Amino acid sequence: MKNIVSFIKNNIRQYAMALALVVIMIFFQILTGGILFKPLNITNLILQNSYVLILGIGMLLVILTGNVDLSVGSVAAFIGAISAIFMVQMKMPVLPAVILCLVLGALVGAWQGFWIAYVRIPAFIVTLAGMLVFRGLTMVLLQGQTISPYPESFQAIANGFFLSDTFVVSGINMIAIIIGIILSLIYIFIEYKKIQNMKKYNFEILPMPLTVGKIAVIVIAINLLIFSLAAYKGIPVVLILIVALIAIYTFITQKTIAGRHVYALGGNEKAAKLSGIKTKRVMFWVYVNMGMLAALAGLVVAGRLNAATPKAGTNFELDAIAACFIGGASASGGIGTVIGAIIGALVMGVLNNGMSIMGVGVDWQQAIKGLVLLAAVAFDVYTKSKANAD
Secondary structure, three states: HHHHHHHHOOHHHHHHHHHHHHHHHHHHHHHHOOOOOOOOHHHHHHOHHHHHHHHHHHHHHHHOOOOOOOOOOHHHHHHHHHHHHHHHHOOOOOOHHHHHHHHHHHHHHHHHHHHOOOOOHHHHHHHHHHHHHHHHHHHHHHHOOOOOOOOOHHHHHHHOOOOOOOEEEEEHHHHHHHHHHHHHHHHHHHHHHHHHHHHOOOOOOOOOHHHHHHHHHHHHHHHHHHHHHHHHOOOEEHHHHHHHHHHHHHHHHHHHHHHHHHHHHHHHHHHHHHOOOOHHHHHHHHHHHHHHHHHHHHHHHHHHHHHHHOOOOOOOOHHHHHHHHOOOOOOOOOOOHHHHHHHHHHHHHHHHHHHHHHHHHHHHHHHHHHHHHHHHHHHHHHHHHHHOHH
């Protein structure tokens, strides 16, 4: 019982929002008359919110340092405009153009990271300036016009499906089903190794029934999602990209020295510096990473729209920041997880999708999302003050 209470207290932010996501999904499933969980809508939910999921991962690292990046929407639009010039106007092959765009995104991040980390200008000011600069440059490059269409191979990054016409039985994409089973086995193996390591070092572990229940719930959720996707066209290519990013950044934040340095910087910068961490370098690379992921989000959005537009990326930074805070990241830095940011992004996505299906106006959608964000941060402040009191 003591282990269960300790587990709940240590993971209350993340698990509370995971539970909230389930409740919100069931709520909208009932109100929309079953439309929310239809295979087509589940697929659209992933495709429409792919940019928030990508930006949320990068923004989490920025928030872990105790800062924010207000420029990501403008950077995404800027890179989208450059990609259109490369691929549509200059007829550059897709792969070199994509790589060059990602490098340019990293250079934008390096530019901002230099001012923040080494010149010590507040991140809020630097990224606010970046938001204005790159939005202006986007308009200059596009001259107020939309550039399209992109090559089909580039559009597939955002709109394509993995082996959608291969091994289809009774309208179900069996490749997706097989992938779902493989992912389930991988997850079970990772959890098993985690428990074995905790036992090896005499750490407290949850009672076996609770552990089995947790694994079973996640495995069922994975396979329900995959089956829903398989009933439409299969697994979207962009979902494979997002899952890869989640795996990579979860490993970086939880298993590497670089990840620990980011948490240490956000927890207490002076203490981190005194312990030998090169805090300026850590801060610099966090913004380089954010620039690259903003570029990737810009490419995904351009591919989905099949066009580069001057208004692309509007309010993307607010969606990414909200996703991180709703997912349990602390406004003061040092606390948060990649999975939490993904859950936060899904909460935002389901709210948007569910309210749109119900015909709720954009004005009310904005108000409701604002209240959800406020409630999430208030919950974060409350749980932190409660922990300090204990």
